[in-house]
Amino acid sequence: MTAATPVTEGIVRKEAPKHAELEGFGVRDNCLTVGGVPVTRLADRVGQTPFFAYDRRLMTARVESLRKALPKDVHLHYAMKANPMPAVVQHMARIVDGLDVASAGEMQVALDTGIDPLTISFAGPGKTPQELSCAVAAGIVINMESPYEMEVIARIAEKQGLRPHVAIRVNPDFELKTSGMKMGGGPKQFGVDAEQVPAMLKRLGELDLAFHGFHIFSGSQNLREEALEEAQEKTINLAIELARHAPTPPRMVNIGGGFGIPYFPGDKRLDIERVGANLERLMPRARQELEGAEIVVELGRYLVGEAGVYVARVVDRKESRGQVFLITDGGLHHQLSASGNFGQVIRKNYPVAIANKMDLPAVEEANIVGCLCTPLDRLGDKVPLPRGEVGDLVVVFQSGAYGRSSSPTAFLGHPEPAEILV
Amino acid sequence: MTAATPVTEGIVRKEAPKHAELEGFGVRDNCLTVGGVPVTRLADRVGQTPFFAYDRRLMTARVESLRKALPKDVHLHYAMKANPMPAVVQHMARIVDGLDVASAGEMQVALDTGIDPLTISFAGPGKTPQELSCAVAAGIVINMESPYEMEVIARIAEKQGLRPHVAIRVNPDFELKTSGMKMGGGPKQFGVDAEQVPAMLKRLGELDLAFHGFHIFSGSQNLREEALEEAQEKTINLAIELARHAPTPPRMVNIGGGFGIPYFPGDKRLDIERVGANLERLMPRARQELEGAEIVVELGRYLVGEAGVYVARVVDRKESRGQVFLITDGGLHHQLSASGNFGQVIRKNYPVAIANKMDLPAVEEANIVGCLCTPLDRLGDKVPLPRGEVGDLVVVFQSGAYGRSSSPTAFLGHPEPAEILV
Numbered sequence: 001m002t003a004a005t006p007v008t009e010g011i012v013r014k015e016a017p018k019h020a021e022l023e024g025f026g027v028r029d030n031c032l033t034v035g036g037v038p039v040t041r042l043a044d045r046v047g048q049t050p051f052f053a054y055d056r057r058l059m060t061a062r063v064e065s066l067r068k069a070l071p072k073d074v075h076l077h078y079a080m081k082a083n084p085m086p087a088v089v090q091h092m093a094r095i096v097d098g099l100d101v102a103s104a105g106e107m108q109v110a111l112d113t114g115i116d117p118l119t120i121s122f123a124g125p126g127k128t129p130q131e132l133s134c135a136v137a138a139g140i141v142i143n144m145e146s147p148y149e150m151e152v153i154a155r156i157a158e159k160q161g162l163r164p165h166v167a168i169r170v171n172p173d174f175e176l177k178t179s180g181m182k183m184g185g186g187p188k189q190f191g192v193d194a195e196q197v198p199a200m201l202k203r204l205g206e207l208d209l210a211f212h213g214f215h216i217f218s219g220s221q222n223l224r225e226e227a228l229e230e231a232q233e234k235t236i237n238l239a240i241e242l243a244r245h246a247p248t249p250p251r252m253v254n255i256g257g258g259f260g261i262p263y264f265p266g267d268k269r270l271d272i273e274r275v276g277a278n279l280e281r282l283m284p285r286a287r288q289e290l291e292g293a294e295i296v297v298e299l300g301r302y303l304v305g306e307a308g309v310y311v312a313r314v315v316d317r318k319e320s321r322g323q324v325f326l327i328t329d330g331g332l333h334h335q336l337s338a339s340g341n342f343g344q345v346i347r348k349n350y351p352v353a354i355a356n357k358m359d360l361p362a363v364e365e366a367n368i369v370g371c372l373c374t375p376l377d378r379l380g381d382k383v384p385l386p387r388g389e390v391g392d393l394v395v396v397f398q399s400g401a402y403g404r405s406s407s408p409t410a411f412l413g414h415p416e417p418a419e420i421l422v
Numbered sequence: 423m424t425a426a427t428p429v430t431e432g433i434v435r436k437e438a439p440k441h442a443e444l445e446g447f448g449v450r451d452n453c454l455t456v457g458g459v460p461v462t463r464l465a466d467r468v469g470q471t472p473f474f475a476y477d478r479r480l481m482t483a484r485v486e487s488l489r490k491a492l493p494k495d496v497h498l499h500y501a502m503k504a505n506p507m508p509a510v511v512q513h514m515a516r517i518v519d520g521l522d523v524a525s526a527g528e529m530q531v532a533l534d535t536g537i538d539p540l541t542i543s544f545a546g547p548g549k550t551p552q553e554l555s556c557a558v559a560a561g562i563v564i565n566m567e568s569p570y571e572m573e574v575i576a577r578i579a580e581k582q583g584l585r586p587h588v589a590i591r592v593n594p595d596f597e598l599k600t601s602g603m604k605m606g607g608g609p610k611q612f613g614v615d616a617e618q619v620p621a622m623l624k625r626l627g628e629l630d631l632a633f634h635g636f637h638i639f640s641g642s643q644n645l646r647e648e649a650l651e652e653a654q655e656k657t658i659n660l661a662i663e664l665a666r667h668a669p670t671p672p673r674m675v676n677i678g679g680g681f682g683i684p685y686f687p688g689d690k691r692l693d694i695e696r697v698g699a700n701l702e703r704l705m706p707r708a709r710q711e712l713e714g715a716e717i718v719v720e721l722g723r724y725l726v727g728e729a730g731v732y733v734a735r736v737v738d739r740k741e742s743r744g745q746v747f748l749i750t751d752g753g754l755h756h757q758l759s760a761s762g763n764f765g766q767v768i769r770k771n772y773p774v775a776i777a778n779k780m781d782l783p784a785v786e787e788a789n790i791v792g793c794l795c796t797p798l799d800r801l802g803d804k805v806p807l808p809r810g811e812v813g814d815l816v817v818v819f820q821s822g823a824y825g826r827s828s829s830p831t832a833f834l835g836h837p838e839p840a841e842i843l844v
Contacts, residue, residue: 081795081834102795105835124834126737126749126793145749146740148812171742181797187745189791189799315548318568320593323609327548327567336830343763343798369611371548373503373524375603376765377611390570404832408758411828412503412546413527 017266019351022397024058024306032309032355032395035422039311039355039393042420049393050312050330051418054083054400056091058307063095066299069276071283075296077121077254080106082300082401083308087421089113092303100254100298101140104131111138121254123169123215125189132156136164141252143169143215145191147200154207165212167252168201170194172218172238176231176258180221181343183256191215194238198245205247213293214239217256221301225271228258229278236282240289250293253286257299261306263398264348270302301401308400310335310417311355312379314392315371324366326388331370331377334417336407338396341376351397352380360386368394372412439688441773444819446480446728454731454777454817457844461733461777461815464842471815472734472752473840476505476822478513480729485517488721491698493705497718499543499676502528504722504823505730509843511535514725522676522720523562526553533560543676545591545637547611554578558586563674565591565637567613569622576629587634589674590623592616594640594660598653598680602643603765605678613637616660620667627669635715636661639678643723647693650680651700658704662711672715675708679721683728685820686770692724723823730822732757732839733777734801736814737793746788748810753792753799756839758829760818763798774802777815782808790816794834 031038034053037045042053066076075097080089084106090113093099098119099110110120122135123143129152135142136156144150144166157164173194175185183190192200204211216235222228232255239253262269279297286295312330319325332339340347352368354360366388368380379396388394409416453460456475459467464475488498499520502511506528512535515521520541521532532542544557545565551574557564558578566572566588579586595616597607605612614622626633638657644650654677661675684691701719708717734752741747754761762769774790776782788810790802801818810816831838 084832084835101835103793103835105837109835124793124795125740125791126751126753128737128751128793146738148738148740183795183797187743187747187789188797189740189742189747189749189789190795190797193742315550316568316570318547318570318611320611320615321609325609325611327611329548329550331548341763341765345767367609367611369547371525371546371550373546373605373612375605375610375612405835406830406833408828408830410506410826410831413506413523413525413531413827415527 019265020262020267020269027358030359032358046418050334052308052310052404054308054421056421059304062303069272071280075294077296077298078303079298079300083304084405085419104134136160136162141165141167141212143167145169163208163210165210167212167215169215172216174234176219177227178224179219182219184218197242201245211248213250213252215254219258221260222258223260223270225274228275236286252294254296254298257297259302305401310396310399312394314388314390324364326366326368328394329371331372333409333411334407335403337402338379349380352383353395354388355393355395357386363387441687442684442689442691449780452781454780468840472756474730474732474826476730476843478843481726484725491694493702497716499718499720500725501720501722505726506827507841526556558582558584563587563589563634565589567591585630585632587632589634589637591637594638596656598641598644599649600646601641604641606640619664623667633670635672635674637676641680643682644680645682645692647696650697658708674716676718676720679719681724727823732818732821734816736810736812746786748788748790750816751793753794755831755833756829757825759824760801771802773819774805775817776810777817779808785809
């Protein structure tokens, strides 16, 4: 199935880049299915639009394909900031080896899954004393972002009579090239500059803290295998180098992730076998030089991003000066990234479709917009589609990550979107 | 007081554009005050950071200065989407002539103020049947966005046994030039193309609806007087032209607003006297040709945007490869626009300061960032500031509009910001 459905000659230029093939969702009786259930039926089940629907089988399939591609002894963590819906986190906790949280709020959801606290790690540049106190009491691993934070943790630990497991988040001396978001290299608010880490490790040895390892994260949403391969190699080399300064051998080295998913026309799906093979090549040295350390790959978007859709209903159809507008009850207040307003410089379309007209050919180009009183509220610009009518269900694909939780749901006072895991 | 405090020679290039002078907030004993109360004391009163603090006296002063500048018989409406905090809406309802709402949720807050429902108008391109039903029952004015919506309203009205007041939102055949956001001109999801309005008015006359007038809105956040003047003239001319086709004379013509406020270095404050004088010049014709119609100016951001600050506490100070980072407990999840990620193409700094060090000279350039694990989370890039330390309170000015309500507060699971009206 392709999101850009075949179009009649002349409506779309033939050379226009296309969205990558979407995998996993089925079509039955002209209707898109999620978890095997038609989206029209899901809308009835939810009792409202708009909503997000996530497919647990696709999440499981993604984890399984990753396990096959990655070296057997690499641990897989889920960064729950990508999709913090409690049911999703519960599901992921059963199929991955650990969870990564970005706040005390996320930590509570992670702890509710019942997984071993030592497989939960907490990273974030501005942890408050209150949050650190929660984390110490919970017994999770704290990825420390600065020497100052380490001192705060040591004081809290003394007060609570606990010896917390701490890792150092390293701002590497390289960056993940051509990454959607650079998280390392150069001056950064994240982690401790690599060159400052030896001194911090020395001080760590003087404190009553259990050294757990390193978190080295150089970027995210990358679709270029060679950039990921280069970053993986540099990351492992840096961990080996830094481990020489550690008070005790690291028990964990989190090498980040950064695996991207295709969002826009022209984006090519990542060759995960190739990335896995590269890691396999690096592992013998890692096993030897970082003996006893778990090598962790941390992924958020890559695990859940393609497993979800956003569904909104068409509430008006308008033709304005030669253009068709399908006006939905959804919008950027639920799916900010798809509107092109969250960090993107140039707006491009996410893959979209009319869920209840999947087998119909495209006959027109339509703009899909939301219900907000702002011109920013666009979900699709000039998309080739079957004729859309009031009552139709528009789906935005690639909405399983950074959808609801990263959108301004209170904007203009509209109802919150529902979320279901099917 | 300037947000860009004087800096020592060499730190900032002399030719760099500056933020406009900020008006209204005072400084006492080295500390910024809001509503006459030091921000440090407000932080204690709120009991948490981050928070938004709005100054009711500044809102009142802004309305008074507008009343002075605008023709006496022009009505002033508050578009509550700019800041929907209930206490703010209650305050504004007492000092303006009407409220504009963008959803049924906002409508409920507006009705709670007790103002006459016929001074509340509801615009929005994707109103659901459910929302329209609420609006009809409430007896407010509905700004209709399409012929289809009009038919839905007529059916609801018949069912409820009511005769709702309806206005037509017009997509004009011109746009507000150099506007921050274009809301009219060309093909748009908003309103009814001007050239389609006569036919819609004819149909309106056949339905059991009370014709209320027109809503003609061409753009927002404009700082160029000549562009606003041109749009005002064209808007009034268009209303006069369209009124000729109306079944009954319009009782209201909402000419929009679009008055901008200075956010970025180099932005010049709007000359409101000049804009008011232009409207005075246009009013004699409007009074004659649109006799009996209230001319309404609808403003959101302009009324409240400069009356609020966002306050976050520094929780870490970090030096990374030659740059200073002040890491706060706030961020883009509360103040998305200030981070440069909401519709902006190029990130520029909002005016910022350290609230408890207002009288100290700038001695360094610092990056002010939030607590989120994303490089998008920046509140200030290389801002000349006094030396910032853990515990200091950072303020982001111009945060009275489109702050909390247009930000993804659930992102990464951090606590919601508080809001106070002082």
